[in-house]
Amino acid sequence: MMNSPIAFLDVLAACTELRPEIDAAIARVLQSGCYIGGEEVERFETDWAAFCEARQAVGVGNGLDALRLALMALEIGAGDEVIVPSNTFIATWLAVAQVGAVVVPVEPDASTCNLDATRIEAAITSHTRAIMPVHLYGQPADLDPILAIARRHGLRVIEDAAQAHGARYRGGRIGAHGDAVAWSFYPGKNLGAIGDGGAITTDDAQLADRLRKLRNYGSSTRYVHEMAGMNSRLDPIQAAVLSVKLAHLDEWNARRSMIAARYRDGLADSGLALPQVPPWAEPVWHLFVARHPERDALRERLADAGISTLIHYPTPPHRQGAFASMASLSLPISEQLHREVFSLPIGPHLKPDEADRVIEAIGLLLTR
Numbered sequence: 001m002m003n004s005p006i007a008f009l010d011v012l013a014a015c016t017e018l019r020p021e022i023d024a025a026i027a028r029v030l031q032s033g034c035y036i037g038g039e040e041v042e043r044f045e046t047d048w049a050a051f052c053e054a055r056q057a058v059g060v061g062n063g064l065d066a067l068r069l070a071l072m073a074l075e076i077g078a079g080d081e082v083i084v085p086s087n088t089f090i091a092t093w094l095a096v097a098q099v100g101a102v103v104v105p106v107e108p109d110a111s112t113c114n115l116d117a118t119r120i121e122a123a124i125t126s127h128t129r130a131i132m133p134v135h136l137y138g139q140p141a142d143l144d145p146i147l148a149i150a151r152r153h154g155l156r157v158i159e160d161a162a163q164a165h166g167a168r169y170r171g172g173r174i175g176a177h178g179d180a181v182a183w184s185f186y187p188g189k190n191l192g193a194i195g196d197g198g199a200i201t202t203d204d205a206q207l208a209d210r211l212r213k214l215r216n217y218g219s220s221t222r223y224v225h226e227m228a229g230m231n232s233r234l235d236p237i238q239a240a241v242l243s244v245k246l247a248h249l250d251e252w253n254a255r256r257s258m259i260a261a262r263y264r265d266g267l268a269d270s271g272l273a274l275p276q277v278p279p280w281a282e283p284v285w286h287l288f289v290a291r292h293p294e295r296d297a298l299r300e301r302l303a304d305a306g307i308s309t310l311i312h313y314p315t316p317p318h319r320q321g322a323f324a325s326m327a328s329l330s331l332p333i334s335e336q337l338h339r340e341v342f343s344l345p346i347g348p349h350l351k352p353d354e355a356d357r358v359i360e361a362i363g364l365l366l367t368r
């Protein structure tokens with residue numbers, strides 16, 4: 001085949017498109033002499049909070065720390081249980097385990113791959129302190145029933161929004177529905193830095209204040225340590241780059257939506273199970289995840305045709321060495337999803353004709 005290969009995601013293209021502005025932003029930080037915190041971080045925090053329709057944003061080192069710090073700030077730790085989706089990137093589970101709390105997995109709704117709210121109450125015990133929904137693949141979880149359950153049982157809600165920058169739930173941005181919302185700016189996310197970065201958004205000013213201390217050795221005044229904090233601060237170079245990219249996030253998400261619409265149209269009768277979008281959800285298509293029982297063979301054939309796909313994720317958290325003590329759990333919905341899901345190339349720099357080539361290749365393979 002003469003066609004050039006189709007990459008899963010081109011993160012270099014995102015920087016190339018904005019290269020002069022990014023260069024200027026980095027030069028500004030170099031020249032400022034301020035290499036921890038400062039104006040660049042504060043400006044990005046203000047802009048990110050506004051974008052997320054939240055009152056507060058606190059920049060931190062990465063998405064895992066954002067989750068851990070949210071738990072710490074809400075004083076969730078040893079002896080506490082936290083409800084998490086059985087299918088998620090392992091960071092959601094690790095954050096809970098690393099503050100000393102116990103993960104209690106709840107199965108997803110197989111059609112959206114997001115936490116099934118109808119299964120949550122059965123998992124609540126006298127030790128449950130929080131529910132941690134994940135807006136997986138860029139699609140908002142059904143927050144209203146989750147928030148209602150949390151209110152009824154006096155639980156906190158911490159959202160893992162690491163894949164959902166710009167997504168909307170019933171018209172409002174993801175950003176402050178729960179007590180705290182954790183973000184990652186890992187380069188491949190919809191809003192990605194040129195290294196690690198993360199943030200927590202919230203409407204609770206007191207919680208934000210605790211988070212600002214916890215990310216900085218438990219301190220707001222130099223050498224005064226009110227609590228046992230971490231060192232997890234958003235780097236000013238990353239903040240400056242993120243500010244440049246934030247101005248383009250809506251447009252880049254719209255490009256992702258256009259690719260997703262093409263896939264959903266072009267693959268409607270292909271035999272693939274396609275992502276379902278509930279009427280109240282405006283996803284941002286961090287990933288376009290389809291399902292097929294012969295996933296592995298299909299991916300191999302697509303690779304032969306020069307089309308890169310990935311699996312999000314190949315192994316459920318309870319079957320990872322990191323959670324060996326939970327290996328005997330039976331979580332059949334998650335396990336089946338992990339056997340069948342695979343992700344098609346998508347991103348703001350994937351060209352429509354490349355998406356058409358993916359559609360065509362899948363059509364040829366599945367009708368054979």
Ligand SMILES: *Cc1c(COP(=O)(O)O)cnc(C)c1O
Nearest residue numbers: 062063064089091092162184186
């Ligand atoms: C990327 C991601 C994280 C972790 O983000 P890092 O910045 O890599 O630590 C957490 N949760 C989910 C669902 C993610 O996709």
